Amino acid sequence: xxxxxxxxxxxxxxxxxxxxxxxxxxxxxxxxxxxxxxxxxxxxxxxxxxxxxxxxxxxxxxxxxxxxxxxxxxxxxxxxxxxxxxxxxxxxxxxxxxxxxxxxxxxxxxxxxxxxxxxxxxxxxxxxxxxxxxxxxxxxxxxxxxxxxxxxxxxxxxxxxxxxxxxxxxxxxxxxxxxxxxxxxxxxxxxxxxxxxxxxxxxxxxxxxxxxxxxxxxxxxxxxxxxxxxxxxxxxxxxxxxxxxxxxxxxxxxxxxxxxxxxxxxxxxxxxxxxxxxxxxxxxxxxxxxxxxxxxxxxxxxxxxxxxxxxxxxxxxx
DNA sequence: ACTTGACGGTTACGTCGGAC
DNA sequence: GTCCGACGTAACCGTCAAGT
Numbered sequence: 537x538x539x540x541x542x543x544x545x546x547x548x549x550x551x552x553x554x555x556x557x558x559x560x561x562x563x564x565x566x567x568x569x570x571x572x573x574x575x576x577x578x579x580x581x582x583x584x585x586x587x588x589x590x591x592x593x594x595x596x597x598x599x600x601x602x603x604x605x606x607x608x609x610x611x612x613x614x615x616x617x618x619x620x621x622x623x624x625x626x627x628x629x630x631x632x633x634x635x636x637x638x639x640x641x642x643x644x645x646x647x648x649x650x651x652x653x654x655x656x657x658x659x660x661x662x663x664x665x666x667x668x669x670x671x672x673x674x675x676x677x678x679x680x681x682x683x684x685x686x687x688x689x690x691x692x693x694x695x696x697x698x699x700x701x702x703x704x705x706x707x708x709x710x711x712x713x714x715x716x717x718x719x720x721x722x723x724x725x726x727x728x729x730x731x732x733x734x735x736x737x738x739x740x741x742x743x744x745x746x747x748x749x750x751x752x753x754x755x756x757x758x759x760x761x762x763x764x765x766x767x768x769x770x771x772x773x774x775x776x777x778x779x780x781x782x783x784x785x786x787x788x789x790x791x792x793x794x795x796x797x798x799x800x801x802x803x804x805x806x807x808x809x810x811x812x813x814x815x816x817x818x819x820x821x822x823x824x825x826x827x828x829x830x831x832x833x834x835x836x837x838x839x840x841x842x843x844x845x846x847x848x849x850x851x852x853x854x
Numbered sequence: 855a856c857t858t859g860a861c862g863g864t865t866a867c868g869t870c871g872g873a874c
Numbered sequence: 875g876t877c878c879g880a881c882g883t884a885a886c887c888g889t890c891a892a893g894t
Contacts, residue, residue: 555862569881579864584882586862601881 554626556590557619559583560598564616568605610806613799624659627844628667635837641670644834647683647695648675651750652821654776655795656696656714664841671834680751684708687826693835696842699822701751707827713842714821716795717811721779723786724806736763736791736814743770743788745779747796752819756791759816783807793819 562572563583573580591598598612608616631637644664648657653675661673676683676692681703686692688707699710720734728734728742740760744767746753753772760767770788773779779790780798784805797809823839825831831839 553861570879578862580881581865581883582863588882605880 553586554622556586556593557622559586560590561616561619561623563587563599563606564608564612564619566605567607571605610799621659624663624844628663631841632667637667637837638670640668640833640837642672642832642834644671644673644832644838645691645693646673646675646838647686647692647697648677649680649683649697649750650677650774651698651752651793651796651819652696653677656821660696660838660842664838667841668834668837671837684824687824690826690829693825693832694838695824696821697824698750698819699824700817700820701755702824708824709827710822710824711839711843712820712822714795715818716793716821717818718791718816719794719797719809720812721783721790721792721797722808722810723783723789724808726786726789726808728789728810729808731810733811733813736760736765736812736816739789739791739812740765740767743768745770745782745788745790746772747776747779747790747792748772748774749776752793755819759814763814777802780807781805791816795819795821 559572559576559582562576563569566572566575569583569587570580573583576583587598594611594615596611596615597609598615599606600609657675661675664671665673676686678686680697680701683692683695683697684702684704687695688704699712702708702710720728720739722728728738731738736759740763746756746769771782773782776792776796779792780801781803782788783790784801784803784807791812794809797807799807799809801807823842825835825839
């Protein structure tokens, strides 16, 4: 039976259900009602009804419907964050009852790269600390190569980083959590917004802002070279917020992993994102630990929590 | 034990717009 | 014009809990 959250916002006996949030997240991630229905294993119309009921209940349009599927609106993006928090809270509640977290103590030494700490760490750490109150967490934010060194030496229990460029796969065990495709970020009313899918060649013809965080500059330079294109780089920055602001104000456009996309900048300028038709390899976020070494109990619980975490943002979770 | 109503599901069909 | 794939709607069915 669904968990029912009573709402008095519009006067009537409206309800928000766990099921509605689950379907909403599935549609947002699949960017298609039909695909979401296939993934969940129910009919498309059941999803449509649940999403419509949610939109009615929330009092906002959550998706823009179009020929190839659906796309989140600004309000939809905002609700998605809350919906994921709700799902995470339910998972945590289940864990709090089933694993007796008060009996888990000790230390968790965690290594992260900047991109990961910016987008996944705060939420994961908050959840972990809320459930496992007896565990002291020590976080090291470093370059990927140095984290690998610390993991191999046993100075870190587990790493959460971009595994696409991982060096030492012999000594390290990896588990892919999130696969984030590249997207083109554009300011509102940009002429390229007429297309739902863009090519690298179209992007190269514009002024491009390049993000240099976490080896992304090397990655992007590689795919530009493989496509035989030389984009006009307007600016390089290691700050995602700077990229958002610069795109928002129309200084240039950018290609970035979908995980970093937010539909507005710090200044409140609107940003849009479009798919790339070129076969550019995704940016993969995953867990890394030393191969052959026994995992500590704290590390094991952290890995279990990460496995449940599903911030897919139309990415693929494996 | 039976009835009732709410809820979530399916099936069938409709509409729309892009591709050919 | 036709086909195809997208989402939406209507009618109906099965399940379950509460009431009698």
